[in-house]
Amino acid sequence: MNPARGHDPKAPEAPVQEESPPNRLIHEQSPYLLQHAHNPVDWYPWGDEAFFRAREEGRPIFLSIGYSACHWCHVMEGESFADSQVAKLLNDLFVCIKVDREERPDIDQVYMAAAHALTGTGGWPLTIFMTPDKKPFFAASYIPKESRYGMTGLLDLIPRISKVWQSQRQELESAGAQVMEALRNAARTPPVENELGEGALDEAYETFFRVFDGENGGFGDAPKFPTPHNLIFLLRYGYRTGKEPAYMMVEKTLHAMRRGGLFDQVGFGFHRYSTDAEWFVPHFEKMLYDQALLVMAYTEAYLATGREEFARTARETIAYVLREMNDPAGGFYSAEDADSEGEEGKFYLWTKNEILDLLREEEGERFSRIFGVTEPGNYREQPGGRRTGKNILRMRRPLASWSHEFSSSEEDLAWSVESARQRLFAAREERIRPAKDDKILTDWNALMIAALAKAARVFDDPAYLEAAKKAVAFVLSSLRLPDGRLLHRYRHGEAGLPATLDDYAFMLWALIEVYEASFDPGYLATATELARDLFTHYRDCDGGGFFFAPDDGDAPVRQKPVYDGAIPSGNSVAMYALFVLGRMTANLEFEETADRMKSTFAGTINAAPAAHAHFLTGLEFMLGPNYEVIVTGVPGREDTTAMVRAIRSHYTPDVVVIFRPAGVESPEIVEVAGFTRDIVMIEERATAYVCTNYACDIPTTDIDEMLRLMRSRERSPEPVV
Numbered sequence: 001m002n003p004a005r006g007h008d009p010k011a012p013e014a015p016v017q018e019e020s021p022p023n024r025l026i027h028e029q030s031p032y033l034l035q036h037a038h039n040p041v042d043w044y045p046w047g048d049e050a051f052f053r054a055r056e057e058g059r060p061i062f063l064s065i066g067y068s069a070c071h072w073c074h075v076m077e078g079e080s081f082a083d084s085q086v087a088k089l090l091n092d093l094f095v096c097i098k099v100d101r102e103e104r105p106d107i108d109q110v111y112m113a114a115a116h117a118l119t120g121t122g123g124w125p126l127t128i129f130m131t132p133d134k135k136p137f138f139a140a141s142y143i144p145k146e147s148r149y150g151m152t153g154l155l156d157l158i159p160r161i162s163k164v165w166q167s168q169r170q171e172l173e174s175a176g177a178q179v180m181e182a183l184r185n186a187a188r189t190p191p192v193e194n195e196l197g198e199g200a201l202d203e204a205y206e207t208f209f210r211v212f213d214g215e216n217g218g219f220g221d222a223p224k225f226p227t228p229h230n231l232i233f234l235l236r237y238g239y240r241t242g243k244e245p246a247y248m249m250v251e252k253t254l255h256a257m258r259r260g261g262l263f264d265q266v267g268f269g270f271h272r273y274s275t276d277a278e279w280f281v282p283h284f285e286k287m288l289y290d291q292a293l294l295v296m297a298y299t300e301a302y303l304a305t306g307r308e309e310f311a312r313t314a315r316e317t318i319a320y321v322l323r324e325m326n327d328p329a330g331g332f333y334s335a336e337d338a339d340s341e342g343e344e345g346k347f348y349l350w351t352k353n354e355i356l357d358l359l360r361e362e363e364g365e366r367f368s369r370i371f372g373v374t375e376p377g378n379y380r381e382q383p384g385g386r387r388t389g390k391n392i393l394r395m396r397r398p399l400a401s402w403s404h405e406f407s408s409s410e411e412d413l414a415w416s417v418e419s420a421r422q423r424l425f426a427a428r429e430e431r432i433r434p435a436k437d438d439k440i441l442t443d444w445n446a447l448m449i450a451a452l453a454k455a456a457r458v459f460d461d462p463a464y465l466e467a468a469k470k471a472v473a474f475v476l477s478s479l480r481l482p483d484g485r486l487l488h489r490y491r492h493g494e495a496g497l498p499a500t501l502d503d504y505a506f507m508l509w510a511l512i513e514v515y516e517a518s519f520d521p522g523y524l525a526t527a528t529e530l531a532r533d534l535f536t537h538y539r540d541c542d543g544g545g546f547f548f549a550p551d552d553g554d555a556p557v558r559q560k561p562v563y564d565g566a567i568p569s570g571n572s573v574a575m576y577a578l579f580v581l582g583r584m585t586a587n588l589e590f591e592e593t594a595d596r597m598k599s600t601f602a603g604t605i606n607a608a609p610a611a612h613a614h615f616l617t618g619l620e621f622m623l624g625p626n627y628e629v630i631v632t633g634v635p636g637r638e639d640t641t642a643m644v645r646a647i648r649s650h651y652t653p654d655v656v657v658i659f660r661p662a663g664v665e666s667p668e669i670v671e672v673a674g675f676t677r678d679i680v681m682i683e684e685r686a687t688a689y690v691c692t693n694y695a696c697d698i699p700t701t702d703i704d705e706m707l708r709l710m711r712s713r714e715r716s717p718e719p720v721v
Contacts, residue, residue, distance in 0.1 A: 688701075
């Protein structure tokens with residue numbers, strides 16, 4: 001959920017409502033839609049039936065968009081949509097449509113953009129009033145049932161909008177048409193004369209430096225979102241330029257997030273975002289995409305800096321995902337809710353007495369000191385700030401810094417804290433858990449696959465690679481049609497919904513990462529197939545880039561997104577993945593497409609570089625120098641393993657690695673990357689060919705020489721606390 005812009009953060013308790021007979025949503029797969037299936041509101045899912053009725057009866061449409069882990073979506077459902085008085089007004093005057101933004105991100109993007117155009121802001125739940133032909137004329141986020149604190153409630157708003165519709169319908173239709181035309185114009189991105197270059201990278205870095213919170217880490221003030229793709233950009237920019245502040249901003253932020261309430265100190269994994277500047281009080285939902293992107297950021301930061309805390313955090317986050325979010329068939333679930341037993345965060349909060357009872361007096365007091373637990377509680381109700389007696393666990397300073405205070409070695413203190421954590425975890429498992437959104441989404445699964453593959457390489461952990469490969473197999477067997485087209489959503493044995501740009505782009509990224517972790521050429525071959533489908537169904541042949549929805553989609557506008565939100569945009573990932581795939585397979589069409597995308601979006605990126613961090617990560621690689629390293633050797637032999645491990649143990653984000661097994665007459669990699677055909681070992685030893693821009697240095701069997709040719713840069717770790 002976005003921060004509660006304009007929300008009343010302490011909505012009154014909704015009266016208990018009798019459960020209504022099921023509405024049309026009972027036939028849907030989305031957990032979010034099913035949560036509304038017994039509302040008295042006569043909900044329709046997005047589809048022709050709803051729009052046909054609206055046109056036939058001349059009614060406007062009430063569109064509500066949200067997602068299952070959204071706290072304020074639950075509040076609005078319980079307060080208003082389960083209320084018979086609100087439902088009667090909506091049913092009498094509107095055709096009501098409910099959309100799960102995670103199932104239909106194409107629809108969500110259109111109407112979130114419309115909300116920004118109409119109001120200058122947006123958030124979830126997203127509330128739209130629109131014409132029968134999908135043109136929005138009023139937008140809001142959370143709306144209370146009754147008017148209060150300067151907010152117009154639904155009981156007052158619904159009749160007013162209906163009255164305006166009856167008396168000024170033509171004006172509303174005209175306003176809606178203007179909004180949609182503005183969105184269509186925004187999707188037209190002809191190439192501009194000003195190309196993207198180093199200046200955009202520098203400007204983004206300077207913007208991040210200006211807004212960096214030097215005390216707490218992160219950027220700007222509350223609320224604070226993790227946005228790992230910003231941190232990955234800064235890591236690579238620091239590697240590229242040698243500017244230490246880029247590393248400093250990343251390290252400070254990663255330490256602060258790991259030690260704060262944003263991180264689940266007992267069960268691991270990250271909550272959605274922090275409501276304050278200190279990463280202390282989170283909104284408690286846990287999203288798969290946050291776990292995936294943060295695993296990538298912490299893994300890459302560990303490789304760049306050698307900080308063991310980053311490696312531990314990445315591993316702990318993976319442990320959470322594999323424990324709580326992994327379907328037995330291999331895919332990954334979407335989210336865990338913020339609420340349990342009707343309260344946000346209840347599952348994660350502790351009283352001091354609970355901790356003392358579980359850990360005994362001395363150990364409990366020590367644990368409480370380290371994690372900021374107090375008798376009155378550190379978690380306050382909002383508004384009013386009344387202490388609840390409940391505590392969020394967080395560390396204000398590194399664990400090692402407590403050893404002197406407790407006259408303990410760092411190792412003994414770490415062991416004691418871990419022992420205590422395990423006992424708290426076991427006790428917490430007896431609580432009622434937040435609900436789980438168990439739908440499996442192709443794009444978010446692809447992010448988790450990429451994260452697991454990256455971690456498998458860096459930490460040399462075959463279990464991570466197996467989990468990644470199992471998830472790829474699940475997607476390709478359960479979310480791909482016989483003709484090769486991807487689907488977007490799977491739940492309870494049923495796959496459906498046309499794939500989006502993100503599904504294709506993120507799967508390209510995932511398959512490249514899994515190839516580099518496994519050296520199985522089949523993943524590159526599949527990536528090439530998906531790239532062809534991406535071209536066929538999503539490419540804008542006139543303006544460059546890729547549209548969000550396919551031609552047969554029913555969203556009112558085909559957008560061409562490039563702005564990074566909670567996850568990188570599909571176009572930024574597609575550009576980077578296509579360029580890398582082009583280099584790995586020597587496919588000039590892929591590289592030329594990526595280069596055209598760079599030109600297409602140059603005007604947009606140059607206007608606000610820091611808002612497009614992942615695009616700039618791709619730009620860094622494309623601007624070069626970048627390297628392809630082809631390693632040939634006997635698989636599993638000591639010299640081959642040592643050469644590959646040397647590459648993987650150095651931070652070289654400008655390098656891609658291809659492996660050609662020696663002693664095999666026609667290895668599969670030759671079918672995918674023909675230029676490997678004549679790659680041979682020197683003196684029967686593992687050999688590296690280091691190439692840039694399709695020109696290779698003299699092959700070498702010496703690991704140090706290989707690293708020199710790769711221009712591997714190492715920095716001495718400096719403490720950041």
